[in-house]
Amino acid sequence: MRTEIATLGEFGLIRHLTEGIQLQNESSLYGVGDDAAVLSCPAGRELLVTTDLLLEGVHFDLTYVPLKHLGYKAAVVNFSDIYAMNGTPRQITVSLGLSKRFSVEDMEALYAGIRLACDSYGVDIVGGDTTSSLTGLTISITCIGDVEKGQAVYRNGARETDLVCVSGDLGAAYMGLQLLEREKTALEGSGNDIQPDFAGKEYLLERQLKPEARRDIIRRLAEAGVRPTAMMDISDGLSSELLHICKQSKTGCRIYEEHIPIDYQTAVMAEELNMNVTTCALNGGEDYELLFTVPIGDHEKVAEMKDVRLIGHITKPELGCALITRDGQEFELKAQGWNPLADDSTPAAQ
Amino acid sequence: MRTEIATLGEFGLIRHLTEGIQLQNESSLYGVGDDAAVLSCPAGRELLVTTDLLLEGVHFDLTYVPLKHLGYKAAVVNFSDIYAMNGTPRQITVSLGLSKRFSVEDMEALYAGIRLACDSYGVDIVGGDTTSSLTGLTISITCIGDVEKGQAVYRNGARETDLVCVSGDLGAAYMGLQLLEREKTALEGSGNDIQPDFAGKEYLLERQLKPEARRDIIRRLAEAGVRPTAMMDISDGLSSELLHICKQSKTGCRIYEEHIPIDYQTAVMAEELNMNVTTCALNGGEDYELLFTVPIGDHEKVAEMKDVRLIGHITKPELGCALITRDGQEFELKAQGWNPLADDSTPAAQ
Numbered sequence: 001m002r003t004e005i006a007t008l009g010e011f012g013l014i015r016h017l018t019e020g021i022q023l024q025n026e027s028s029l030y031g032v033g034d035d036a037a038v039l040s041c042p043a044g045r046e047l048l049v050t051t052d053l054l055l056e057g058v059h060f061d062l063t064y065v066p067l068k069h070l071g072y073k074a075a076v077v078n079f080s081d082i083y084a085m086n087g088t089p090r091q092i093t094v095s096l097g098l099s100k101r102f103s104v105e106d107m108e109a110l111y112a113g114i115r116l117a118c119d120s121y122g123v124d125i126v127g128g129d130t131t132s133s134l135t136g137l138t139i140s141i142t143c144i145g146d147v148e149k150g151q152a153v154y155r156n157g158a159r160e161t162d163l164v165c166v167s168g169d170l171g172a173a174y175m176g177l178q179l180l181e182r183e184k185t186a187l188e189g190s191g192n193d194i195q196p197d198f199a200g201k202e203y204l205l206e207r208q209l210k211p212e213a214r215r216d217i218i219r220r221l222a223e224a225g226v227r228p229t230a231m232m233d234i235s236d237g238l239s240s241e242l243l244h245i246c247k248q249s250k251t252g253c254r255i256y257e258e259h260i261p262i263d264y265q266t267a268v269m270a271e272e273l274n275m276n277v278t279t280c281a282l283n284g285g286e287d288y289e290l291l292f293t294v295p296i297g298d299h300e301k302v303a304e305m306k307d308v309r310l311i312g313h314i315t316k317p318e319l320g321c322a323l324i325t326r327d328g329q330e331f332e333l334k335a336q337g338w339n340p341l342a343d344d345s346t347p348a349a350q
Numbered sequence: 351m352r353t354e355i356a357t358l359g360e361f362g363l364i365r366h367l368t369e370g371i372q373l374q375n376e377s378s379l380y381g382v383g384d385d386a387a388v389l390s391c392p393a394g395r396e397l398l399v400t401t402d403l404l405l406e407g408v409h410f411d412l413t414y415v416p417l418k419h420l421g422y423k424a425a426v427v428n429f430s431d432i433y434a435m436n437g438t439p440r441q442i443t444v445s446l447g448l449s450k451r452f453s454v455e456d457m458e459a460l461y462a463g464i465r466l467a468c469d470s471y472g473v474d475i476v477g478g479d480t481t482s483s484l485t486g487l488t489i490s491i492t493c494i495g496d497v498e499k500g501q502a503v504y505r506n507g508a509r510e511t512d513l514v515c516v517s518g519d520l521g522a523a524y525m526g527l528q529l530l531e532r533e534k535t536a537l538e539g540s541g542n543d544i545q546p547d548f549a550g551k552e553y554l555l556e557r558q559l560k561p562e563a564r565r566d567i568i569r570r571l572a573e574a575g576v577r578p579t580a581m582m583d584i585s586d587g588l589s590s591e592l593l594h595i596c597k598q599s600k601t602g603c604r605i606y607e608e609h610i611p612i613d614y615q616t617a618v619m620a621e622e623l624n625m626n627v628t629t630c631a632l633n634g635g636e637d638y639e640l641l642f643t644v645p646i647g648d649h650e651k652v653a654e655m656k657d658v659r660l661i662g663h664i665t666k667p668e669l670g671c672a673l674i675t676r677d678g679q680e681f682e683l684k685a686q687g688w689n690p691l692a693d694d695s696t697p698a699a700q
């Protein structure tokens with residue numbers, strides 16, 4: 001079944017996609033349907049605003065990304081930015097640019113993913129814009145969140161001797177992307193008569209196609225009474241993000257290869273592709289894990305925290321940012337993360 | 351001079367474009383440079399959030415729109431939505447998708463326009479996203495504003511006997527677009543050896559290329575102690591917007607052709623193009639004037655207000671929405687406004 005979007009028109013489509021939305025947050029006073037959404041300001045809190053623009057062919061490939069997953073991921077990556085400020089996401093606006101290739105059913109699938117993510121994380125869709133596009137799909141999401149007054153955690157607060165921590169594990173989303181790209185190439189050659197075999201690689205696909213934002217880590221830190229001195233989410237790769245924190249905090253850092261958390265499936269896949277797994281973990285991107293620094297006095301609290309790993313420490317700026325390998329060698333960290341504006345956007349392997 | 355964007359990379363480009371930005375609003379606590387911007391909530395106020403997505407080839411044509419003007423307009427149309435809620439715009443985030451066709455200098459021009467609009471209207475650029483695009487230019491702007499608690503004006507508050515008012519004049523931006531399109535076609539045939547002659551049509555071009563948001567009207571209404579019962583800005587055309595207000599307010603309306611404000615240049619151009627000028631004013635779009643309703647008791651106040659015209663009144667819903675022509679005939683209003691998702695997006699002439 002395929003219903004042309006032109007049969008509903010812009011306003012009809014928006015009504016169709018947003019009908020039945022129940023606002024969950026007290027601060028969402030008025031959602032979709034006017035010139036602007038109206039929000040109240042929760043007492044004693046500050047607001048956070050972040051935005052992401054996703055373009056077909058640059059950020060996603062619809063030959064292997066289902067629209068529902070894409071919607072889920074597009075919302076979650078914005079929530080991740082709000083958690084990375086130590087905040088709670090509350091509202092999003094969703095703008096879509098659609099070419100004629102897309103049907104009403106396609107947009108229902110995309111919106112189902114966005115709404116699922118919003119339901120899971122307690123976020124309200126309060127507005128947006130929908131328009132035609134000459135080429136492909138454009139998704140622009142802005143997320144509004146809040147944080148207790150004065151409790152936002154920035155990138156610039158890391159201090160010498162602070163411990164460097166990451167949540168979860170790294171490199172899996174990038175390996176998932178490699179896997180999907182490989183299967184796409186293989187299937188193109190085979191005339192679609194074989195199904196890809198993803199057995200034993202489910203985690204990699206999940207990390208690429210349906211990432212989650214680390215709300216649990218933010219809660220755990222608050223419960224343990226640990227306030228990070230600096231924090232950000234890992235979207236472009238650990239190296240790139242560490243350099244941001246060190247640059248903005250005017251410090252250096254030492255991280256240890258042996259402590260970088262890597263899942264078994266990531267290691268196996270890197271081996272298969274003849275890539276250095278540490279390089280993948282450092283530069284792969286799209287992990288949406290949290291990278292943060294804590295005062296050394298919090299060592300015990302973070303050392304025993306579920307899903308958090310200590311990977312190094314902050315140093316004087318003169319020492320630069322370095323990776324210490326398993327055999328004790330020191331390498332300068334470079335931002336080889338996925339840079340969508342550089343000529344070659346492929347992270348360096350090896 | 352042309353500097354490739356790849357020479358700066360994403361972070362370098364953002365730094366370059368946003369350097370020297372001074373935050374003007376007390377509520378802008380932290381702008382560009384972290385996972386999210388941080389804003390304070392002004393006491394006794396509510397927040398407004400609006401967003402617009404502009405795509406090359408759909409919303410603008412760079413063969414005749416200078417990038418600086420485009421930046422200005424992209425920002426102003428968002429401010430217009432905030433004023434239309436009776437609010438004040440405070441912050442914007444700016445997301446850009448750029449193909450390789452664009453240089454650093456192009457982006458400087460675009461940003462110069464955005465920054466000029468922000469300076470004129472007292473708005474801060476607090477964040478955004480910049481990425482590559484496979485095709486053309488994508489601009490997504492989200493604007494945050496605020497309004498005194500409980501003073502937001504929605505589309506759904508119009509009541510029977512309320513007066514219908516518009517600011518400024520209508521149809522000029524659409525005539526400006528027709529003029530630019532006509533000259534583009536003429537120049538394509540001539541091999542670029544003649545310059546277009548826009549003498550006597552400057553107002554039409556200005557309305558199309560450099561619209562302003564009606565902050566002055568919002569101030570004037572507040573000074574006169576008039577609080578509109580419903581309000582929106584005219585972006586898709588008077589007919590379409592009136593239907594929104596009547597539908598959401600569950601009312602009908604009567605508006606009078608003879609009272610619809612039309613500039614002399616608009617009338618001349620419509621004549622030249624053999625179009626009905628009233629149709630252009632009703633359906634042209636991109637006027638960014640304010641359409642609002644006020645209680646009949648405010649008649650005198652609005653009747654003498656500079657740049658405000660009374661064009662009709664609100665009725666019972668059974669009477670529908672109608673235009674009364676100069677010769678007393680009654681026509682049902684239809685939303686023939688510019689609908690970017692319909693198959694034929696050209697407003698009907700005649």
